[in-house]
Amino acid sequence: MDLPTRFDQNEIFVIVAFIISYIIVLLLPKRFPLAITILIMVFASIVARLSDHLISGTLIDLYDVMDTGKYELFDLFVYLLYPPFCYLFIYVYDKCKPTGLSIVLFIIACSIIGMLFEGLCVLFDVFQYKGWKLYYSFSFYLFIQSSTLVFFVYICKIVNLERKKHVPK
Structure with missing residues (x-):
């Protein structure tokens, strides 16, 4: 990995x-079991890496991450920025418990x-667009945030099913 x-x-x-993002996550009151927190954060890292690879890889190459098109040390830190943002997204969703149309409005917001955060990243040259536009x-x-909510609801159901299996009758 290059410097x-x-x-x-x-x-x-x-x-x-x-x-800042990890301090915020660490200071928030614990809301989820450790297993769910880990799954949320791993899911975010994988989705971010796959998405970036698909649209910024050598085949399509619509933007670069950090200074070059090659993978470097700080690319890893960029991909590690996604988990706390995903965690905050799920945290707010779980705390507010939107339903119906408010879920759609929550995802849009x-x-x-x-x-806006991506635009800030572009401003600081974290992403260099080569044919990509921010509004894309x-x-x-x-899509990703909707998928994240589906994943979260699914793992919560699994955890609740497992808990019910172990409850004495």
């Missing part, structure tokens, strides 16, 4: 965002917030 070609604003931005990301966020 950055130069240490500048994008590495500083990633470090600051990394520290979070997709807009995701685009909106549909990706809608």
Whole structure:
């Protein structure tokens, strides 16, 4: 894994965002069992890496992450930024418990917030677009956040089923 070609604003931005996002997650009251928290965070990392590989890889190559098109050390930190944001998304969803149309509005609002953060990342050269436009990301966020909610509801059902199996009668 290569080191950055130069240490500048994008590495500083990633470090600051990394520290702040993980501090926020650690300071929040515990809401989920550790297994669910780990699954949420692993899911976020995998989805982020796969999505970026599909649209920024060598085949399509619509943008670069960090300084080059090659995988470098700070790319890892960028992919580790997704889990706390995903956790916060699920945390707020679980706390507010939106239903019906409010779920759709929640996903749309979070997709807009995701685009705003991505725009900030572009401003600090974390992403360099090569044919990609920020507004393209909106549909990706809608799909990924909807998928994340489906995944969360599914793992919660599994955990609840397992708990019911072990409850003495």
